[in-house]
Amino acid sequence: MSNPKKNIKNIRIDYSKSSIDFNNIIDSPFEFFKIWLDLALEIDPENANAFVLSTVSSKNNPSSRVVLLRGILEKSFVFYTNYLSSKAKDLDENKNVSLNFFWPYLEKQVRIKGVVSKLSDLESDTYFKSRPISSQLGAHSSEQSSSLPLNFSFDKIVNSLEEKYKNKDVGRPVFWGGYMIEISYFEFWQGRPSRLHDRLCYTLVDGVWTLERLSP
Numbered sequence: 001m002s003n004p005k006k007n008i009k010n011i012r013i014d015y016s017k018s019s020i021d022f023n024n025i026i027d028s029p030f031e032f033f034k035i036w037l038d039l040a041l042e043i044d045p046e047n048a049n050a051f052v053l054s055t056v057s058s059k060n061n062p063s064s065r066v067v068l069l070r071g072i073l074e075k076s077f078v079f080y081t082n083y084l085s086s087k088a089k090d091l092d093e094n095k096n097v098s099l100n101f102f103w104p105y106l107e108k109q110v111r112i113k114g115v116v117s118k119l120s121d122l123e124s125d126t127y128f129k130s131r132p133i134s135s136q137l138g139a140h141s142s143e144q145s146s147s148l149p150l151n152f153s154f155d156k157i158v159n160s161l162e163e164k165y166k167n168k169d170v171g172r173p174v175f176w177g178g179y180m181i182e183i184s185y186f187e188f189w190q191g192r193p194s195r196l197h198d199r200l201c202y203t204l205v206d207g208v209w210t211l212e213r214l215s216p
């Protein structure tokens with residue numbers, strides 16, 4: 001007999017692990033985010049900085065994928081990728097992005113909107129140098145998002161790059177680097193019993209964060 005739990009119609013969680021204290025709201029959404037991120041890092045350190053990044057192409061085609069948060073600046077979040085990838089092509093034409101962090105063990109979600117710009121070469125160089133050599137060579141080897149024959153193998157490319165950079169610095173490829181997302185909107189979502197979830201939004205209006213609570 002099939003496991004009834006495997007039937008997606010039967011999966012139910014009555015969220016109850018936490019709540020948002022609407023009487024003691026933190027003024028800065030960045031501070032609020034860091035508190036939640038720290039909780040996520042404690043409970044699931046390997047996945048806490050993963051988020052879904054959505055872009056929209058010039059033809060209005062939306063596209064989502066997971067990337068990793070690699071830094072938090074005063075007003076922005078940082079991630080790294082290939083500047084010729086599908087997402088980068090979207091971003092060349094439309095700088096608006098939406099982000100989604102989902103931390104299931106905490107029953108928390110954070111939804112974010114912002115506008116991207118490229119990091120400076122120096123910042124991307126510094127981060128690239130901090131990566132393991134295998135990841136550096138991986139960045140050189142992959143034309144991210146381009147088509148490959150089904151029987152393609154990276155072994156030859158990686159072997160020849162290992163030879164080329166033996167005892168040398170692997171420089172950052174010009175087609176790889178960071179983006180920063182300047183944020184104008186955060187929504188903090190905390191799962192609550194009976195689907196009556198807590199939602200707190202921060203919208204940047206004329207340089208000031210304005211608050212709003214939303215119905216679940």
Ligand SMILES: Cc1cc2nc3c(=O)[nH]c(=O)nc-3n(C[C@H](O)[C@H](O)[C@H](O)COP(=O)(O)O)c2cc1C
Nearest residue numbers: 050065066067068080081082085086087088144145
């Ligand atoms: C957990 C996880 C982390 C990832 N982190 C990154 C990342 O930081 N940068 C990146 O370019 N792709 C990352 N990827 C791969 C992307 O999801 C995606 O496949 C890739 O960037 C190509 O996307 P695109 O064709 O839309 O440009 C990650 C995937 C997963 C599942």
